[in-house]
Each structure stands twice: as structure tokens, then as C-alpha cells.
Amino acid sequence: MLWIGIGLIGQAIFSLRFIIQWIASEKAQKSVIPNVFWYLSIAGSLTLLSYAIHQRDPVFILGQAAGSFIYLRNLILINKDNEREGD
DSSP states (O other): HHHHHHHHHHHHHHHHHHHHHHHHHHTSSSSOOOHHHHHHHHHHHHHHHHHHHHHHHHHHHHHHHHHHEEEEEEEEEEHHHHHHHHO
């Protein structure tokens, strides 16, 4: 039951990112991706990855591991860009 809860929490976090992105886009009246989108992406993906590992599902593991790498890379690029703007 614990792992089902972890999986559901991961999915909820992962889904929340789309709601946040939608709200930000509506406010801006154009498509935007706020930084919090990437933080929710990595949090949801890592939570789902832990669930996938527990389930021993290689397809799910591969998908979440690849996604986690991409989300992390986006956060690194955003932080580099923020550092350059601060100079």
C-alpha cells in the first residue's frame, strides 16, 4: 500500500506541472514554461522512478530515468542563464 501511495503522489506532482504551466500561459496570454514546471517535473519523475524501480518495470524505469535526466539538464541550463544575467 505504501508504494501505491508513492506512485500516486509522484503522478500527482507530475500532473500538477501541467496545471501550473497552463495557468502561467493564461496569465501571460502566450505559451510559457515557468521554472517551477521543471522542478515539479524532476520531483514527479524521481518519485515515479522510485516506484518503477520497486515494481521492477524496465519500460517505466527507462522512461522516467530519461525524463529525469532531461528535466535536470533544463534546470542546469536555467541556473547557468540566471548566473550570466546576474553578472
